[in-house]
Amino acid sequence: MAELSSQALRVEELHKSFGSHQVLKGVSTTANQGDVISIIGSSGSGKSTFLRCINLLEMPDRGRVIVNGEEVALRRSRQGQMQPKSWRQVERIRSGLGMVFQSFNLWAHMTVLENVIEAPVHVLGISRREATEKADALLAKVGLYDKRDAYPAFLSGGQQQRTAIARALCIDPAVMLFDEPTSALDPELVGEVLKVIRDLADEGRTMLLVTHEMRFARDVSNHVLFLHEGRVEEEGPPQQIFDAPLSSRCREFTRTVHS
Amino acid sequence: MAELSSQALRVEELHKSFGSHQVLKGVSTTANQGDVISIIGSSGSGKSTFLRCINLLEMPDRGRVIVNGEEVALRRSRQGQMQPKSWRQVERIRSGLGMVFQSFNLWAHMTVLENVIEAPVHVLGISRREATEKADALLAKVGLYDKRDAYPAFLSGGQQQRTAIARALCIDPAVMLFDEPTSALDPELVGEVLKVIRDLADEGRTMLLVTHEMRFARDVSNHVLFLHEGRVEEEGPPQQIFDAPLSSRCREFTRTVHS
Amino acid sequence: MTFSWVSSYWPLLLTGAWQTLALLVISVTFGFVIAIGLAFAQVSGGPILRSLARGYCTFFRGTPLLIQLWLLYYGVGSLLPMIPGIRQSLLWPILREGFFFAALSFTLNYAAYEAEVLRGALLAVPKGELEAGRAFGMRPFTLTRRIWLPRAIRIALPTIGGEIVMQLKATPLAFTVTVMDLYAVATKVRQDTLLVYEPLIVVTAFYLIITAIIARAFRFLEAQVPVRR
Amino acid sequence: MAASQQGILDLLSPYPPGWGGVLLSGAASTLAISGGAFLIGLALGTGGALGKLSGIRPLRLLLELYTTTIRAVPELILIVGLYYAGMDGLNRIFAMLNLPAFELNGFAVAIAVLGFVQGAYMTEVLRGAILAIPVGQIEAAKAFGMGPRLRFRRIILPALLPNALPGLANLWMSITKDSALVAVVGYQELALATRLAGASTKHYFVFFLASALLYLAITLVSNAIFKAIEHRVRRGQPKLA
Amino acid sequence: EVRFGIMNESYPPFFAKDASGKWQGWEIDMMNAVCEQMKEECSVVELSWDGLIPALQSKKFDVIWSSMANTSERSKVIDFTDKYYNTPSTLIGPKDQKTGATADDVKGKTIGIQVSTVQSEYYKKYFANVADEKTYQTLDEAFQDLLAGRIDYVFGDSLALDSFLKSDAGLDCCAKMGDVADDKDVLGAGVAGGLRKEDTDLKTKLNTAIAAVRANGKYDEITKKYFDFDIYGAN
């Protein structure tokens, strides 16, 4: 990146409400290149909403998002809602963010392979040949090579999730947003994904990772964010969060890992 | 039960293929009243298919299913496929089996509350008042009382999963089939679900539980089935499976729990 | 623009509007019920039922409504008097009227179009939601009534609204079997007075009101279950 | 019997005084008119549906007006109004400005009007079809940086087609019959040709049957096409029952 | 050049299009005779009935020449030439029915009438209180219903009814019940060419030509080709 900043992602004071329900009440974080940040918190605490605000699938009510030093330009519409100044910019930024959805959201009318090569071919303009080669390698890595011509409706839950992971990896994103990427995977595959994430981090990619598996969060991340009631209740290296949390709420939440 | 049999569920030699892909190659198991049986195995090993065969959402190619001493009568159609002799019987048996789907499958045109009371009111014929009272209690238990009038599309993943659990519990089933019921839940909620399952088991209900969380399987179940390549590779009490597995494949699979 | 003719034609206009409404309500109500049967026959019926339903839809969507109406009224209808005693029967006052045949053929025709819409919508219901219903022991009828059909109708609502408006616009064909619907009254006024636009403007105003009501009603129905966008 | 069969054959012979040729060319213009109107309708309907879903309030209200009024107004008054009164008015204004009068092709006007009406119906059909797409699939497309056009072409279109096809097929079926309206601007398609033949020969039944068969043939061919498309776009969908 | 607007549906024997697309019939011959008389080039524009008036008014052609009767309502909107034919109005019904065409005869019966014809005006004035009316788009439909027994009479132009009575179906079932008593007010004005109100020159020209054609024997010559009686009616 031109400015050689090592900040891959910065989020400042993100607010988001649905109707009268305030989900995020000012969440900030900074991720440097190669960082793996885990976001933990109870169900309904706004973890998915946070990820979705970063790539503007949900429009934040307030706050700034800066990806690779470039701020997403937002303005307030007459009705008082936030809007991007330029959808072009948003699309460009999004194409550098890989996302794995909590509910996978595979495209039902495409086979596994087609799902994976869709964005590389049609957004990034990579040739179909090249994309297919890469996709095949990724599918082999997640153990889905023999399912490459199956449609998503005929896959098991874990196979769908692995397809979603392969799809996100195939665009070589600088920043990855993973929303519970291992929820449907067996322990062995979780180990595989862990390895993949470590490799990616070593390559200098940045990852934001929502997860409920505390062990996974501890193994994979160098920074953990504990979300509670719309705020970052506590953050720090995994050792702190899991072994010596400062906040009592966080202690309570992570206690189960040791039981 | 009239015949006083304590066998709540018996499955014998279940076979199932999709096209040329043999998923189950003869799986048997027996669950007594109050048993909690965990089914583990790698992604794509046929765990969901096994559960779905039990309540005949997938038609097994071969094998017997006996629920509360009553065998599901199957016959072979002219095209060589299995069919229930009487759909009435299947429906009756199903209404005593609660199921939580891996992908939740909430009814999108109903609110949370409506989802939960649907089967009690329209299948079991319980009055709406009574069903609502019960549903409210269950929703409070899983922490969703304030979301009872929300539609599923507006829920977080974990909220959807909890709705699905409440929905299955509300019909007071004798046998519960859980397909990864905690995949989207945070550790605290997993603990809650664990408690619920234990309570149910104490009441004499029987549970089949597919899960990827080995710790959960160990804590909750009194019997574990390890599925591998369409067969039960190993089964036994959790201590055996997790601490001293006989098969090397099983050892490899469960190793991660200790690492 | 001259509207002086309204003063002498208003009783006709009123009965015309009434006939139009009656035709619309009858054909849409009964047609919808038939359509549900036809759609399910195509989606989950056996091979015989399925091809019967498909054949029905092909015939009624494939030939002009006018011709169907004629076949019924001048074909079947003119054979009726040959049944001995029918002229004396209580039904004759109904059977000799064009209205009966118009309502009948509109119903059959609407059913065919609506069945096609419903068929598509039934197929658009996510499989998992049906499986959930089955897993809870729902009978096919309960499943249909509580899950499959309500879900499908919701998916098809915008299209159904359009089909009803189209049906409204098809009612003028009833004139060919002597039913004086509103449009026929307007035609009569036009031919009597050679006013080109004014009578049609009255019809248009009436149609606009009906269409606006239909659109409103459907917007209300759609808003019952919010969708996330 | 043989004589009357001979008579029917003569009536339907493609060469005058047989009416077969007239019917066939009528059928050809029916297809041309319907095809034109259908395509215009598709374009307008797509725009209309996307506009209605865009969330831009003024646009939505405008389109609401379009779908309500255009569907309500009888096609006849639209065609007659636009072609005669509209053009008359324009020419008068042109005359005042000392511009030469112009002449629009009535055929083109009729197609345009029918297409405009089809567009109103299609707006609703397509809007419903888009709303039936699981929202996650569209979100996934957005998340991968697809722009609106790419998103529409690659994700929304293939996903909406299974839901929209039955409604679109219905519209096609009815436009092939509504095209009779072009008669008011002096063109002859299948329905009018049928009536002419019937009135001239008094063999109404023969000609109505013949034209019903022609319509049915059009239907069967279009059915086959729609079915093939539907089969293609429903790939990846599991069987429901 | 004078352009004549003709309805694009057949109304034999006055005008009908054959399979090769050529118009023929009494009214076409009459048009040619009138044109010859005026020494004008003539062309035909065909349109549906709905399009005739607007097309006339927006100058797509100059005269409506399509068996349009001159009624007082219509003449508020357009102008008419002198009549060029007029025929009596007749009731027909099943053979076994009592003949006669007065209000007494039709009491309690149902009469089929083509929409917006002079007969429909006549019905309003004389029969409305005693008999029911059913309105048809074309007479052919009314005949069908008469055959099916859904109506008791068809009331219409004697020429059209005659040709029905001569057909196979008509011979079997029905007979003429009688001409109704004449009333110039509703039946009288006759069929004439329709014109824009401002085209007074053309009107005089056409009137002169029609009169000349009648006077020089051409009118009778044409009529003889199609009818065995005079269709001009009383003066």
Ligand SMILES: Nc1ncnc2c1ncn2[C@@H]1O[C@H](COP(=O)(O)OP(=O)(O)OP(=O)(O)O)[C@@H](O)[C@H]1O
């Ligand atoms: N589109 C929406 N409209 C209204 N409320 C919403 C919407 N999406 C989410 N919510 C609510 O916002 C809150 C946060 O949701 P979110 O999906 O971010 O939770 P989460 O932390 O990801 O939970 P989980 O771990 O269960 O996935 C929840 O209470 C949810 O019900």
Ligand SMILES: Nc1ncnc2c1ncn2[C@@H]1O[C@H](COP(=O)(O)OP(=O)(O)OP(=O)(O)O)[C@@H](O)[C@H]1O
């Ligand atoms: N409807 C179907 N048609 C074809 N193949 C199917 C179908 N459903 C499942 N399969 C295949 O059967 C195998 C077993 O699927 P199943 O869903 O039972 O796996 P699972 O053990 O539940 O896996 P996971 O842990 O990932 O959910 C998989 O390889 C899957 O691709």
Ligand SMILES: [Mg+2]
């Ligand atoms: Mg979430």
Ligand SMILES: [Mg+2]
């Ligand atoms: Mg599974």
